[in-house]
Amino acid sequence: MVAFWLLINLGLWQLSRADEKSAIQQRVSERENLAPIALSALSPQQLIQPTGLKVTFLATPVAGKYLLLDNQHFSGEVGYLALQLMRTEDNQWVLLERGFVGAPSTREQLPAVKWLTEPRQVVGRIYRKSFNPLSQDLFMERGETSRIQNLNFAQLESEWQMTLEPYVVQPIEPNWPYPQPWQPISMNAEKHQGYAVQWFAMAFVLALLSLFLLVRTLKQGARYD
Numbered sequence: 001m002v003a004f005w006l007l008i009n010l011g012l013w014q015l016s017r018a019d020e021k022s023a024i025q026q027r028v029s030e031r032e033n034l035a036p037i038a039l040s041a042l043s044p045q046q047l048i049q050p051t052g053l054k055v056t057f058l059a060t061p062v063a064g065k066y067l068l069l070d071n072q073h074f075s076g077e078v079g080y081l082a083l084q085l086m087r088t089e090d091n092q093w094v095l096l097e098r099g100f101v102g103a104p105s106t107r108e109q110l111p112a113v114k115w116l117t118e119p120r121q122v123v124g125r126i127y128r129k130s131f132n133p134l135s136q137d138l139f140m141e142r143g144e145t146s147r148i149q150n151l152n153f154a155q156l157e158s159e160w161q162m163t164l165e166p167y168v169v170q171p172i173e174p175n176w177p178y179p180q181p182w183q184p185i186s187m188n189a190e191k192h193q194g195y196a197v198q199w200f201a202m203a204f205v206l207a208l209l210s211l212f213l214l215v216r217t218l219k220q221g222a223r224y225d
Contacts, residue, residue: 028052099178
């Protein structure tokens with residue numbers, strides 16, 4: 001009964017996640033046609049679900065604050081997502097996505113990235129990485145460019161001793177030098193629905209097996225009586 005209850009609840013949880021992802025995808029689609037707004041003008045309500053919002057701001061690069069997010073894939077290639085810290089005209093600290101860079105042949109070597117060095121007006125769209133309870137720690141390898149395993153803003157703020165905006169800005173400018181994967185959601189609603197079907201199917205099989213064992217046990221008991 002405990003296992004059956006657990007499987008059913010896992011299926012229901014996947015269905016709720018599917019509804020959540022559908023809502024996010026719809027919101028992102030609606031924001032595709034909106035004009036960029038000033039980053040400083042974002043409301044608290046918009047920051048609750050900021051993914052897909054288009055923004056513009058004057059960005060000044062902060063030297064030495066460079067990140068390479070590990071275990072990224074793009075067009076069949078394994079590599080990193082390069083991020084760098086920017087300061088806005090309103091003294092906000094924002095992570096700007098430089099883009100995808102392929103991984104060298106050895107783990108000891110990090111890829112060379114052409115980081116931004118001059119202030120520029122940025123037009124981009126916001127995204128926030130989904131929370132993964134199984135893998136969430138920063139695991140920062142400190143250096144001139146720091147390799148990280150997850151984008152954990154709380155831990156990154158502790159490392160850099162500053163308050164960061166809890167999202168990444170991906171520029172949407174022409175002729176950007178690095179590929180920019182756009183994945184507003186890590187897993188679409190259809191996959192969550194597929195997982196829900198699997199959990200419900202396992203619960204159904206478990207119920208059939210339990211019923212079969214119960215009937216056999218009752219028959220054996222009646223025979224002995």
